[in-house]
Amino acid sequence: GPKVLQIPSHQIIDMGQMVTLNCDPVSNHLYFYWYKQILGQQMEFLVNFYNGKVMEKSKLFKDQFSVERPDGSYFTLKIQPTALEDSAVYFCASSFTRLVFFGKGTRLTVV
């Protein structure tokens, strides 16, 4: 089936540095999402994105977070600066209609 690719699968970064998580969504999809999951526990909604704009974001989507999809390429989540509590697995998802597909996640470790 359609695949959402997340690159890289694992990233280690020093606290305070900037990190960009990349998501290659399914090609004709219009809706994009980021979720955060810590230690295989609950999936926490961060943000959704449609038509070039953030439609909805949660309290976890701090000011240090930003998303964009320049020129229909990767859908990115940027964290600047990173903090220790940002360590988690970040899942990207995309959809065209009701079928929402998830990537395998990027494990971010902030040291």
Place this chain on the structure above:
Amino acid sequence: QQQVRQSPQSLTVWEGETAILNCSYEDSTFNYFPWYQQFPGEGPALLISIRSVSDKKEDGRFTIFFNKREKKLSLHITDSQPGDSATYFCAAISNTGYQNFYFGKGTSLTVIP
């Protein structure tokens, strides 16, 4: 964004038993409810889904029961197998011009052999 609530947070059953995972929602415009299954180290994958015009959807050992009036649904896994051990997420989608997709926080299921 807690429009979809799941219970229990974790559930343990013996092999062969029926596992029942619960979900409730807030918004009456939700009209499509997918359930996702996630294994450790993987992303959530669509397992089974139901539209709000139906009250039951069955796929093998997996059945969704839907109560529109009470805004509740449940996923029943009959004859549970150790391979069913995973986290299960309930989600809800509405289409009111802009598609809203809400994802529950998940139920972690463990099936003991």
